[in-house]
Amino acid sequence: MTTTSTTDPIILAEGLTKAFGSSPGRFRRRRTTDGGFTAVDGIDLRIAPGELVGYIGPNGAGKSTTIKMLTGILTPTSGLLRVAGFEPQRDRVRLARRIGVVFGQRTTLWWDLPLKDSFTLLQRLYRIPPDRFGENLAYYTAALDLGEFLDRPVRQLSLGQRMRGDITAALLHDPAVVYLDEPTIGLDVVSKHAVREFLSDLNQRTGTTILLTTHDIADIERLCSRVVAIDHGRVTYDGSIDDLRADRDLETVVRELYLGRSLVDTTE
Amino acid sequence: MADTTTEPDDRPLWGPTAYLLLVRIWMRAASQYRVSLLLTTVAQLFTTCLDLIAILVIYSHVRTIGGFTLPETLYLYGTTRLAFAVSDALASGVENLATMIRLGNFDLVLIRPVSSLAQVLADQFTPKRFGKLAAPVLTLGWAIDALPLHWTAAKAAVAIGTVVCGLVLYCALWVLTGCISFIAVDAQEVANSFTYGSENATEYPLSIFGRPLGLALTFVLPVAFVTWQPSLYVLGHPDPFGLPEFLRFASPAAAAVLSGLAALAWRACIRHYRSTGS
Ligand SMILES: Nc1ncnc2c1ncn2[C@@H]1O[C@H](COP(=O)(O)OP(=O)(O)O)[C@@H](O)[C@H]1O
Numbered sequence A: 001m002t003t004t005s006t007t008d009p010i011i012l013a014e015g016l017t018k019a020f021g022s023s024p025g026r027f028r029r030r031r032t033t034d035g036g037f038t039a040v041d042g043i044d045l046r047i048a049p050g051e052l053v054g055y056i057g058p059n060g061a062g063k064s065t066t067i068k069m070l071t072g073i074l075t076p077t078s079g080l081l082r083v084a085g086f087e088p089q090r091d092r093v094r095l096a097r098r099i100g101v102v103f104g105q106r107t108t109l110w111w112d113l114p115l116k117d118s119f120t121l122l123q124r125l126y127r128i129p130p131d132r133f134g135e136n137l138a139y140y141t142a143a144l145d146l147g148e149f150l151d152r153p154v155r156q157l158s159l160g161q162r163m164r165g166d167i168t169a170a171l172l173h174d175p176a177v178v179y180l181d182e183p184t185i186g187l188d189v190v191s192k193h194a195v196r197e198f199l200s201d202l203n204q205r206t207g208t209t210i211l212l213t214t215h216d217i218a219d220i221e222r223l224c225s226r227v228v229a230i231d232h233g234r235v236t237y238d239g240s241i242d243d244l245r246a247d248r249d250l251e252t253v254v255r256e257l258y259l260g261r262s263l264v265d266t267t268e
Numbered sequence B: 001m002a003d004t005t006t007e008p009d010d011r012p013l014w015g016p017t018a019y020l021l022l023v024r025i026w027m028r029a030a031s032q033y034r035v036s037l038l039l040t041t042v043a044q045l046f047t048t049c050l051d052l053i054a055i056l057v058i059y060s061h062v063r064t065i066g067g068f069t070l071p072e073t074l075y076l077y078g079t080t081r082l083a084f085a086v087s088d089a090l091a092s093g094v095e096n097l098a099t100m101i102r103l104g105n106f107d108l109v110l111i112r113p114v115s116s117l118a119q120v121l122a123d124q125f126t127p128k129r130f131g132k133l134a135a136p137v138l139t140l141g142w143a144i145d146a147l148p149l150h151w152t153a154a155k156a157a158v159a160i161g162t163v164v165c166g167l168v169l170y171c172a173l174w175v176l177t178g179c180i181s182f183i184a185v186d187a188q189e190v191a192n193s194f195t196y197g198s199e200n201a202t203e204y205p206l207s208i209f210g211r212p213l214g215l216a217l218t219f220v221l222p223v224a225f226v227t228w229q230p231s232l233y234v235l236g237h238p239d240p241f242g243l244p245e246f247l248r249f250a251s252p253a254a255a256a257v258l259s260g261l262a263a264l265a266w267r268a269c270i271r272h273y274r275s276t277g278s
């Protein structure tokens, strides 16, 4: 609309804003006129199909709030938002089949049932054709090494195993867009590595668009060609990772971003 | 046969189908703990019989209460209880909503491509909820057998309609109480006294509350429609409050109106859902 781009973005946000009504015991740094708190403050974002974008920023910057608007969980206070052609909050149920979501701190799996049972239920809920489901399950079982615990109740799995199960659960229906909110949080080095390699492969093999939130520099370095940084609900950097680390090492630059220094003014 | 359906299979799974799928998986999860399940089911059975015993004890001292005989009272009790027990079995997953919201797990409900209501109603479904059905079924069976009534097709239809409308009405109330947990996550206690409280109110003949309260219950709380009005027709009992005849058959309308309200309220709650900071 405003800018010309070779492909239509699969995620498009213009002036995306979320203000929470005032609630006791929260930070009150940014106040809106009605006494609320603006967690996301006028974000512009265009993500093309097939991009793998690292979405970074300090705790409380507004990353999870953005993702919750992109999935339709939260209704934006203002701004325009389109994901895969849908308006997330309004078309939430239909959009749900086009997206996959992984929350690092939560599990979508059924605690008391074998991992496999969660997958077969998801097949029904997402109406995945049986042959497609079989192929995908076989692929993810091999790629994420699920074989040895597929028949074990989820409550008995280690964090790393459960996360691999959750990632599979988010992908079985071949979503066009995947959001991962801190998927590597709390994982050991080996599991982190496995998840990283897997995501990179997923993006390259299927062209799935991935938006990844992480505090791990190595995740960003290994995976993301593009980085969007936010702080206090505003975009402080949006560009390629190579530009970001052009003259200094990535860790220093990211630390500066986290300290609230804006490297590039993208809002113009 | 030739498959001529060109409809793109883009539609979400139908709510009731999703509900049944989820009920099945929750039941399977519950059956992992077999002993505890058996014990709680038995306990459930006994506690639901306690009210019944109280009614029998009262009637061992008096012949009628507010002009109603024992079988008539048991009929009122049985229909209300049955409607409530079925709604309880179907919809009390709503009770977990406050916890889901507080822990942020309701987010996960909203990322699935099926009705959020179906997911919430089915939440933590356990077979023990069926234990609550035994007492009302037995009571109603006994009351119908003991009532000196000449059953007509119309009366039978109204009797069945009473239970169905009551059940729908209670489900709508469950959903509305769920909406309360969106507004105030800690208000679940209040919400419970609302559903359970109104159930106790219609269980006994309304006339023992006196006219003002009876009228209030009829109009302020649509719950009175559940058994009272249609049951007056079935029992061939004049209305002690002298309300117009057509109200005997207004239950379906009341159930429909309240269901509509509940559906609207639920939508509004989803739209204004705030999630939690993580
Ligand atoms: N449901 C909510 N109600 C009120 N404030 C919230 C809510 N969710 C998030 N916030 C606030 O919004 C800000 C951004 O939160 P969040 O998006 O979770 O940050 P991040 O994921 O970047 O760490 C935080 O200050 C947080 O306290």
Ligand SMILES: [Mg+2]
Pocket: A063, A064, A065, A181, B278
């Ligand atoms: Mg977060």
